[in-house]
Amino acid sequence: xxxxxxxxxxxxxxxxxxxxxxxxxxxxxxxxxxxxxxxxxxxxxxxxxxxxxxxxxxxxxxxxxxxxxxxxxxxxxxxxxxxxxxxxxxxxxxxxxxxxx
Amino acid sequence: xxxxxxxxxxxxxxxxxxxxxxxxxxxxxxxxxxxxxxxxxxxxxxxxxxxxxxxxxxxxxxxxxxxxxxxxxxxxxxxxxxxxxxxxxxxxxxxxxxxxxxxxxxxxxxxxxxxxxxxxxxxxxxxxxxxxxxxxxxxxxxxxxxxxxxxxxxxxxxxxxxxxxxx
Numbered sequence: 001x002x003x004x005x006x007x008x009x010x011x012x013x014x015x016x017x018x019x020x021x022x023x024x025x026x027x028x029x030x031x032x033x034x035x036x037x038x039x040x041x042x043x044x045x046x047x048x049x050x051x052x053x054x055x056x057x058x059x060x061x062x063x064x065x066x067x068x069x070x071x072x073x074x075x076x077x078x079x080x081x082x083x084x085x086x087x088x089x090x091x092x093x094x095x096x097x098x099x100x101x
Numbered sequence: 102x103x104x105x106x107x108x109x110x111x112x113x114x115x116x117x118x119x120x121x122x123x124x125x126x127x128x129x130x131x132x133x134x135x136x137x138x139x140x141x142x143x144x145x146x147x148x149x150x151x152x153x154x155x156x157x158x159x160x161x162x163x164x165x166x167x168x169x170x171x172x173x174x175x176x177x178x179x180x181x182x183x184x185x186x187x188x189x190x191x192x193x194x195x196x197x198x199x200x201x202x203x204x205x206x207x208x209x210x211x212x213x214x215x216x217x218x219x220x221x222x223x224x225x226x227x228x229x230x231x232x233x234x235x236x237x238x239x240x241x242x243x244x245x246x247x248x249x250x251x252x253x254x255x256x257x258x259x260x261x262x263x264x265x266x267x268x
Contacts, residue, residue, distance in 0.1 A: 009228070020112075021113055
């Protein structure tokens, strides 16, 4: 910066020293920001309430099929089940059938 | 930086910039209000690619431009297109300094065409580097330098006239 630039800058800053945003204007800004905050909360709430869950029917079928598979497989008789059943109930069952015959 | 901190730090600077462009206190207050509302709305989108002051001044300049395009009558009240670019040593420095002392620099800047005004305000009032001004006004560095040079020449011409008349 040369002398002209320095003098100009200095004079400009002196002249602008008293040019300030009024407190009323600042208050208005803060009020508008508060309104914006409320509005954005309202919009977010509306968006949330209006939200629609759209699931494709193929996904539904796949989920039902998976649930059915898991459900059935949980009822599958294992070797352990047979062993447990045999050790506990076979005598009673056998004697029942003997009695019948 | 929170919005409240931005307001505290930049309220007078932004207002000063707007006032230098517009020249009307109440309209400048309205525009400053718009600037801060825009800053509030976009604060979450600020990614920090540039300094926050660059971002704030860019919003300020764009808001002023929007206003100026609506108020075409206010723009370019004076035409300096007839002016020839004069070399720096063409001006008598003492007379220029005398002009600065004797005239209102604010009102002289306000008389400049918008395209030069915004660059000069950023350069003299905010002391911003040419590279950053280029980013704020979204123009190449060469264009900014050229505008700065021309705007300064216009200002010098006015200062000589004003200073001589008032001094």
